[in-house]
Amino acid sequence: MSLAGRTAVVTGSTSGIGLAVAEALAAEGARLVLNSFTDSAADHALAAALAARIGTSAAYVGADMADPAACERLIAEAAARFGSVDILVNNAGIQHVAPIEDFPPDKWNAILAINLSSAFHTIRAAVPAMKAKGWGRIVNIASAHGLIASPYKSAYVAAKHGLVGLTKTVALELAEAGATCNAICPGYVMTPLVEAQIPDQMEAHQMDRDTVIREVMLARQPTRQFVAATEIGATALFLCSDAARQITGTTISVDGGWTAM
Numbered sequence: 620m621s622l623a624g625r626t627a628v629v630t631g632s633t634s635g636i637g638l639a640v641a642e643a644l645a646a647e648g649a650r651l652v653l654n655s656f657t658d659s660a661a662d663h664a665l666a667a668a669l670a671a672r673i674g675t676s677a678a679y680v681g682a683d684m685a686d687p688a689a690c691e692r693l694i695a696e697a698a699a700r701f702g703s704v705d706i707l708v709n710n711a712g713i714q715h716v717a718p719i720e721d722f723p724p725d726k727w728n729a730i731l732a733i734n735l736s737s738a739f740h741t742i743r744a745a746v747p748a749m750k751a752k753g754w755g756r757i758v759n760i761a762s763a764h765g766l767i768a769s770p771y772k773s774a775y776v777a778a779k780h781g782l783v784g785l786t787k788t789v790a791l792e793l794a795e796a797g798a799t800c801n802a803i804c805p806g807y808v809m810t811p812l813v814e815a816q817i818p819d820q821m822e823a824h825q826m827d828r829d830t831v832i833r834e835v836m837l838a839r840q841p842t843r844q845f846v847a848a849t850e851i852g853a854t855a856l857f858l859c860s861d862a863a864r865q866i867t868g869t870t871i872s873v874d875g876g877w878t879a880m
């Protein structure tokens with residue numbers, strides 16, 4: 620499979636799953652637009668290093684996915700830079716863990732904005748060009764928490780369930796346009812996002828670090844292993860292939876069997 624000539628935008632792609640997805644798409648020849656909310660020399664250097672390492676074109680566009688105007692600007696700048704946005708991966712996400720009665724409303728608003736509404740704004744901006752071209756791939760990085768719930772993650776679970784619903788609706792609207800929209804639902808992947816929630820989980824569950832990893836995180840995954848970020852990259856790459864052109868409006872779980880239980 621080759622994605623040569625295709626341009627991919629991956630939101631929140633300076634670390635973790637987003638970076639792994641970007642690397643997987645670039646390895647097949649896609650031009651890459653990396654993104655996060657910062658705009659530092661290190662961000663631009665990351666894109667330059669990816670381009671040099673893989674031998675494709677890559678750019679970094681700083682845009683805060685909490686800001687609807689910035690979401691639209693990300694798509695416009697990517698199209699201006701590389702001519703079109705053919706592949707859109709909505710990956711940016713944050714987490715906060717707290718009981719519902721203590722859940723800070725500003726955290727709720729931020730999680731809904733970054734994990735759900737940003738996908739609405741980027742998809743809205745990208746779809747006209749995909750329709751005009753008759754080809755497009757939208758991959759939303761949801762979560763096992765887009766299908767089932769866990770305690771203390773009210774905003775995250777609500778946002779990810781919403782993202783799965785958005786995925787289905789967009790797929791139906793694009794069904795005759797040669798463009799697909801799907802969601803990947805990872806289980807626990809050891810990334811900075813997961814590392815950062817361990818202290819909160821320790822407090823919420825009154826457990827030590829090893830017990831949280833064993834009893835809260837990996838207890839949910841029958842394989843008892845973290846998913847590798849590269850495995851999410853490989854799944855996104857498959858969804859962007861021609862072999863996946865009839866796969867649309869669905870979720871693909873990459874969760875070590877979590878949602879089979």
Ligand code: NAD
Nearest residue numbers: 631632633634635636655656684710712762807808810812
């Ligand atoms: P991560 O913290 O390593 O990466 C998140 C990325 O999003 C970073 O590049 C960060 O800079 C960026 N980001 C954060 N806020 C942003 C904003 N306002 N605007 C633009 N970019 C922003 O996390 P990750 O684990 O790689 O998570 C990536 C996605 O995968 C998230 O949507 C997350 O919910 C989802 N996910 C992760 C896991 C897991 O176990 N790690 C499991 C299921 C789903």
